Structures are given as structure tokens and as C-alpha cells.
Amino acid sequence: MSEATTSDFLGSLRRAVSNVHLYPKGHPQSDVALDMLTETTGAMAAGYDQVVLSMMDNAFYLDRQLLPQASLEYRDIYRLLHGRGLDSISIVGRPTIGDLAELADFLADEGSDIPADGTIRLNERPYNRSELLKQASMSEIRRSYTASLDFLTGVAESMAEEDGADITDAVWTVEQLLEQVLLQPGSSLLLSTLKTHDEYTFYHSINTCLLALTVGQAIGLTNEQLIELGVGSLLHDLGKIRVPIEVIQYPGRLDDAMWAEIKRHPHEGAQAILAGSGRGQEVAALVALEHHARYDLTGYPAVARRERLHLYSRITAICDVYDALTTRRAYKRAMPPASALKIVIQGAAEGQLDPDLVQVFVSILGIFPAGSLLRLDTGEVAVVVAAGHDGDAMQAAIAVGTDGERIVHPEPFELSVGRVTDLVLPDEVGLDPASLVESAHLDHN
Ligand SMILES: [Fe+2]
Structure with missing residues (x-):
């Protein structure tokens, strides 16, 4: 049972539901989609008499395991299921294509209820809320993360309609993130530094905010200052919403006209924040304006009449660069x-x-941040589970043995930097560092 097979299931469920709208019953396209859905459902449930997919607080759980990636990537399906009043889908035995077709019809609002005795059962609720919440400490921060995504989606929608952005919930959102950073610095940092999803401005904004809050805390800012810093770093790239998407995602070298478009985003962002917030978020607007201005003031836009950038802009710039480099995009691989x-x-x-x-x-991050994949002097590949700080050794777990075989449930151990011979990219060895680190935490907590 893995998160990947559940993601495949959710993806094919989405396709099957949209095909109900698009094609008449029995159309070859619908059959292809239903075959695929049957296959992915079977793969998700393989080896079990019954599996239960639960939906709670914007997150998916397969049995009691929280599925962070799927929760972030299949938010539309979550909304659809939630909108149809579903809390759980149980798959009993081998699902039949007929039962899955009924599920797709039901979700597309074109079928009646699902018969209670089939291979698909809705809302049987074998897990209650507290059972699902007994998750590892990561789940709270995941929830704050998802709530922040909701907030940013709303901001983007408001910007499409009006001059300013509706950022009334910005402070609340940052408070949620900050609470997690203060309560569980390790976990929140882990979340922000691990990612396998594609580059996306909203994820980038939340990661930058989490990193900035961690830096702010380390240099002793007060909670009030941390909130200001958090709002600024969360909204720093807001202006990108006004830059044409073709330019943002352009894979090649930008020409002068495109570059000029990109360079508008600090101004656009600052303007939207000021227009949307009335008084009170001038510092956030300043961070948006200055985050590409560079420490020596050689960046853009020119900040001629000032000697130095605002402290929050300088913090945000570092976190922005780091997160951008470590995020995969359509046209470039993520950097270790x-x-x-x-x-x-x-x-x-x-x-x-x-x-x-x-x-x-x-x-804060350590020389090899959590999630780094390292080649060791033995030829093994290890994943960093916890970075070394202040002289403490880092904790790592072997992911691939000397024979090239994957190691399941490895014991974390203290790894000295001297044993590292090379950095490894996830794609090279077909590993997902995020899930490796998380399973190491779950196994040993
Ligand atoms: Fe930017």
C-alpha cells in the first residue's frame, strides 16, 4: 500500500468522473477510463481484504496513513468527494468495473446511491477522527500548509477580479504556520525543505514563509515581528499572478520583453498588497518590492535612495533563492x-x-539538510533524516544497499560528513526523499 498507488487511483477517478460528463455510456473513451480506474483501484488495494480511503480536514488518509502528497495534489477530487458528502470510500475485496462505474456516476451526480453490498462502500467510517489524528506530529503542520494553500488560492482569485488582493486572512494564515514553526521546528523545516511536487508559486510562497519564520525565530524576533516577516514572505511573489503564465513557465532564455514582464512582479505585488490591505501591511508590501533588490542593491527594481534593504526583505531573499533552486520545474531538475x-x-x-x-x-539547515541523498564511501545511498546542528552529527538511513537493492525500514544512524563521497539526485536512483524521511520518522517515533 503506497501513496503512489493512491495518487494513481485519485487521478484515474478524476478522469472517469469527467468522462461521465463528456461521453455517453458505453463510449470507448469511458470504457478506457473505467478500465484504468479498475486497474488502479486494484493496485491500491492489492494484498488487503479491505482498504479505506478517508477524507478529513482537506487531507486524504489510506487506512490510517496520512497521504500528504496526494492531499496537496488532488485537492479538486477532495472537494468533489467532500461536496458529495463523502468521508470515506471502502474497497472490499477486488473491485468490479460495474461498481466503479456506479461510483463515477454517483460522483458526477448522474447516478443514485451506491448499493451497500458491492465492492465499493461509502461512509462506513471505520476510522474515527481521533484515530486519524493520532498521526505523527507532521499532520498538524500539513494541515496548516493546506490551509495556507487555501488562503493563497483565494488571494489569487480576488486579484483576478479586483485591483487589490484580499489579504484579510494573511495574519491568521501566518499565525497558523508560525505556531507550527514554534512548536515543531524540525517538522516544519522538514516540510519546507522537502518537495517532490512541481514548481508552483503557492507552494513556493509557503515554503519561503516557513523558512523565513525559522530564520526569524533563530535571530530572536518577537512574535509580532515574526508575523510581519511571515506575511511579507508569504506574499512576496504575489505580483507573479499578474505576469502572463507563458512568461513564468517559459523554458528557454527569456528575451528582453519577457524579462521586462518578470521584472514587474515586485511592483505589482507591492501595489496589490497596499491596495488590498488598507493600512497595516506596508512592511509586507516593502518585502514584495525589495525581494529581488539584492543585498548590494544591484538587483531590481533599483532602490537608489536607501542604504540597505529591510531586514525582512533580506531574510526573504535568501529563503526565496534556496527554495527556488531546490524545487523541480517543468524545464529543470531540482538541485540537491x-x-x-x-x-x-x-x-x-x-x-x-x-x-x-x-x-x-x-x-539552521545544516550542511546536508534533511532529505539530501548522499553516496557513501561504501557505495550505499543514504537519506539524511535529520541534519546535524551545532556539532551534533546528522542522522541518516540507508536507502540503497551496496548491491543496489532498496532497503525497507532502515535504522537511522549517526553519519559523519567524512563518509560522504557524492550527492545523488532523487531521479538518478528513483527515490522520493520526502517519503523516505517521513517513513523513517514514523518508524522510529
Ligand atoms: Fe520573485
């Missing part, structure tokens, strides 16, 4: 965390980023 950290350090040496803050940043 340790290599991204090197570029951040280089940025400080070249005067683009605040060197004192970069030092803080590096000390």
Missing part, C-alpha cells in the same frame, strides 16, 4: 539541498545576499 546551500553561500560572498543572515540560514 546541499548544492543549493552552496549557491546561497556563494551569493553571500558575491554581495547579493546578507552574509550574516546566510550564516544563520546555513546553521
